[in-house]
Amino acid sequence: MKEVMSFLVRRCYSLKHIQQAHGLMVPRGLDEDNRLLSRFIEACSCLGFSNYAYSVFTRIRVPNIYLYNTMIKALPPSEAISVYNKIQVAALRPDTYSIPFVLKAVVRLGLAAVGIGRQVHCHSIGTGLDTHVSVVTALIHMYSSCASVSDARRLFDGAAFRDVALWNAMIAGYAKLGDVDTARHLFETMPLNNSNVISWTALIAGYAQVNRPTDAIMVFRRMQLHNVQPDEIAMLAALSACAQLGALHFGEWIHNYIQKHGFRELVSLNNALIDMYAKSGNIRKALQVFHSTKYKTVITWTTMIAGLALHGLGTQALDMFAQMERAKIAPNDITFIAILSACSHARLVETGLCYFNIMVSRYRIEPKIVHYGCMVDLLGRAGYLQEAKELVRQMPFEANAAIWGSLLAASNIHGNDELGEHALQHLLMLEPQNSGNYSLLSNIYTALGRWNKSRMLRKVMRDNGVKKMPGRSFIEVNSRVHGFIAGDKSHSEGDRIYEVLYKLFRQSKLAGRPQQDCGELLEFDE
Secondary structure, three states, X not given: OHHHHHHXXXXXXXXXXXXXXXXXXXXXXXXXXXXXXHHHHHHHHHOOOHHXXXXXXXXXXXXXXXXXXXXXXXXXXXXXXXXXXXXXXXXXXXXXXXXXXXXXXXXXXXXXXXXXXXXXXXXXXXXXXXXXXXXXXXXXXXXXXXXXXXXXXXXHHHOOOOOHHHHHHHHHHXXXXXXXXXXXXXXXXXXXXXXXXXXXXXXXXHHHHOOOHHHHHHHHHHHHXXXXXXXXXXXXHHHHHHHHHOOHHHHHHHHHHHHHOOOOOOXXXXXXXXXXXXXXXXXXXXHHHHHHOOOOOHHHHHHHHHHHHHOOOHHHHHHHHHHHXXXXXXXXXXXXXXXXXXXXXXXXXXXXXHHHHHHHHOOOOOOOHHHHHHHHHHHHHOOOHHHHHHHHXXXXXXXXXXXXXXXXXHHHHHOOHHHHHHHHHHHXXXXXXXXXXXXXXXXXXXXXXXXXXXXXXXXXXXXXXXXXXXXXXXXXXXXXXXXXXXXXXXXXXHHHHXXXXXXXXXXXXXXXXXXXXHHHHHOOOO
């Protein structure tokens, strides 16, 4: 009967089924079987009925540690910690599953819960479990996630063993906190035969997270040379790096790998491919991936709409949103950022205002500051400068640098020095060292023939120690991404690059075009 009941519990997929299964268990005394109850609680949790599971748990006369562990794993963070605290009250001893499970609950509570994590750590020492690999690994993960990486490192250095899970937890801890250089150093000291796909992925994801896409791609390529097969997370991080760099050829290689190794049904990877192709300039390929994706989520639709908006295809983006509504996929706040951006690029002011209102009236989505920023950008691009300024004044948020930057950019487009000065005053308080803000207002003065003001502004810039950020450029050659910074001549192929530039210079001179110093050809402006 237990086997039959276990089979029925695994087939439950609604609250009614859960209640029926429970109704069969009670009169037969099967609710006293802790192992069967554990499976029942797991079924409740998977279906989102953790409250029902807890009500059953509280009525169990003699729950064992296995049942406590299942309940800790199933409950939301605060309730899970509460159940863990009852283990000692029940005269039971936590095991090597109890502590990792409760530490996961601590991580979900965030930085403020590090004190609870320390108490669990002390408890693990008192019970002698602090030397077990799963417990030490969970503690390192907890401390790293709660921004106490120094505590995590002390545990790592003091461990009497060097299990791969321990290395991975420490590398991932540094990477998640943005300290990718330390993560890389630790990775390099790790015995190569101990590393696995998780080790490599932690480093790749870390580089992508801190906007160092070139390093992310280099590590991904090196992983291939060591015959480590990437998983879904590694490919997502690599595709994100390709999107940042516009590394189309390498992104296509990952796409082929996905198709060849049976990952094509994973929606997350399809979403990442759409984003990569759109940001790398191939909107047609992005649309192909979109249409070939069988199960489209709100993220799939939103990514495609954002890609169309990025390419200035505002009308097509709005058509895509209409298709999304017909498919009965409810948009979220990110979808409306994409929609408003599409309206801005296409300068569809009335349409943008309509969607801004629909977001609230139809979908009950409260506008965030980023939505107001989109509206300011929309009005500003279209030349409605006073309306944009009034919207900034009326919105229920303090304007940030992005919004004042939009106003400054709009002032530059439409030659409004008064509004530009007003925007710059705010930007100087928010971003005092951003040279681009000064440059925009200087351009406005120059365009209006106000040379004295332009010179004065550049003097203020020098007096305040604001340095013009050098322009950056990337190019992909043979699946390798090369980065260039204005004025930097340290590239390994620098001599050959200059040789080609001199040839171009001579051809330009022979063709009667205006002469330009070859060194200036590498000065990529902002």
